[in-house]
Amino acid sequence: MRTMRVWRHSGAAFLIFRTRVNYMHFDLVDLRLFTHIAEQSSLTRGAERSHLSLPAASTRIKNLEEQIGVKLLSRTSQGVTLTGPGETLLLHARRVMQQLEQLTGDLQEYSKGVKGHVRVQANTTAISEFLPAVLRTYLVNYPDVNVEMQERLSGDIVRAVQERTVDIGLVAGNIRTDGLQVMPYRRDRLVLATALSHPLAQEKKVFFSETLDYDFIGPPEGSAIHGFLKRAAAELQRSMQWRIQVSNFEAACRMIEANIGIGVLPEATALRHAKTMALRIVPLKDEWAVRNLQICVAELDALPLFARRLVDLLVADGVGRLE
Numbered sequence: 001m002r003t004m005r006v007w008r009h010s011g012a013a014f015l016i017f018r019t020r021v022n023y024m025h026f027d028l029v030d031l032r033l034f035t036h037i038a039e040q041s042s043l044t045r046g047a048e049r050s051h052l053s054l055p056a057a058s059t060r061i062k063n064l065e066e067q068i069g070v071k072l073l074s075r076t077s078q079g080v081t082l083t084g085p086g087e088t089l090l091l092h093a094r095r096v097m098q099q100l101e102q103l104t105g106d107l108q109e110y111s112k113g114v115k116g117h118v119r120v121q122a123n124t125t126a127i128s129e130f131l132p133a134v135l136r137t138y139l140v141n142y143p144d145v146n147v148e149m150q151e152r153l154s155g156d157i158v159r160a161v162q163e164r165t166v167d168i169g170l171v172a173g174n175i176r177t178d179g180l181q182v183m184p185y186r187r188d189r190l191v192l193a194t195a196l197s198h199p200l201a202q203e204k205k206v207f208f209s210e211t212l213d214y215d216f217i218g219p220p221e222g223s224a225i226h227g228f229l230k231r232a233a234a235e236l237q238r239s240m241q242w243r244i245q246v247s248n249f250e251a252a253c254r255m256i257e258a259n260i261g262i263g264v265l266p267e268a269t270a271l272r273h274a275k276t277m278a279l280r281i282v283p284l285k286d287e288w289a290v291r292n293l294q295i296c297v298a299e300l301d302a303l304p305l306f307a308r309r310l311v312d313l314l315v316a317d318g319v320g321r322l323e
Contacts, residue, residue: 028100030064031093033057034072038090039165041079094164102304116145116306121157122170124225125188125266126293128249131170134317138310145306151224157296164298167307168314172291181300183311185293185318189267190225192282193274195259201280208264208286209236215243215261217252229264232288253277293318 029050037046037057047057065072072086082090104116122131127149135147152160154171161169161180171177172188192211194201200211212233218240219226226245233240243261246252253273256263270281283289295314297303303311 024067026096027060028096030060031096033060034064034086034089035093035097037061037073037080038082038086041081043073043075043080098164098167098302098304101307102302104304116142116304117148118145118168118304118307118310119148119150119166120168120170120310121150121152121160121166123154123157123172123188123228123293124151124219124223125172125190125268126170126186127151129266129268130186130293130317134310134313138313142306142309147310153224153227161296161298167297167303168311169296170293170314171296172293173288177294177296180296180298183295183315183318185295185314188291188293190264190284190289190291191267191270192262192284193253193256193265193270194262194280194282195257196278196280197259198262198280200262200282203282205283205285208232208284208289209238211262211264212236212238212240215241217244217246217255217261217263218242219249219252220245220247225264225266232286249273253279 033046033050033052036049037043040046040049043057043061044054047054050057052060061073068085068089070085071083072089073080074083101116120131131149135149139145139147150166154173154175157166157169157171158175158177158180160166162178170185192200192206198214200206200214203210218229229240244255246255249265249269250273252263252265253270254277255261257277257279264284267281270279273279274281295311295318297311300308300311
């Protein structure tokens with residue numbers, strides 16, 4: 001309801017509008033619960049993540065819907081999906097949670113023992129080669145901060161940062177990062193690794209297409225580099241012959257050394273293992289084999305202080321690495 005009053009002073013007239021607003025009161029527990037339910041697409045799993053019983057969580061969501069006056073969730077046999085108003089609430093709830101993280105981080109400078117949480121997603125090369133040293137330094141300086149690290153494909157990382165389910169992303173290649181703040185990091189180069197006696201070991205450089213007639217040793221199917229190579233082969237209308245899939249690059253290199261198959265690895269990884277194993281490193285001619293890594297965030301100033309410090313370390317670690 002709005003009322004208007006005219007006030008005259010010194011010959012001038014001012015319009016004063018009075019607006020009566022019905023403010024909604026949101027409980028942080030409800031917002032966190034709703035976010036967990038949306039991310040899990042399940043009322044049950046969302047309740048578990050919020051450490052609430054299912055009846056208590058259901059009651060909270062029902063009360064929240066009654067307060068707002070609209071349905072937020074559509075319940076199906078497969079779980080729950082968000083309605084239009086639910087999508088809007090999720091967007092704002094994530095921002096509120098992020099601002100609380102920022103408040104916690106900023107106050108950490110003045111308070112001992114306050115814990116923080118930074119969510120990072122990166123590709124295979126960044127996780128295996130570049131991030132361990134940076135994280136070692138960071139965690140020494142911030143012992144009360146936990147870092148949640150996930151390996152993902154670059155496209156998935158960009159979406160996660162845009163949706164603010166991840167604080168910091170490290171992506172590779174020519175990928176669109178609309179609406180994000182992006183900073184250069186390092187160069188990611190993929191190479192072919194073979195046994196010394198393998199037919200391709202005598203080549204100075206090869207195209208990826210020339211390798212597809214041979215058996216491959218590779219990482220697990222869920223890894224980022226596995227998905228990347230599978231997509232590269234599909235673009236050539238080919239498929240890869242996976243002889244063995246192993247959990248780490250060291251195991252892969254030992255299989256390659258034994259001439260069980262060949263592998264496409266990050267150059268830094270291949271060179272490191274070639275110092276102790278009989279491997280031949282063959283550069284790939286494909287343009288996608290050389291990719292620039294970038295750091296991306298939704299809004300740097302909106303990150304908690306402890307998360308911004310990690311970005312600072314990453315930027316410093318990448319200085320001069322792209323030349």
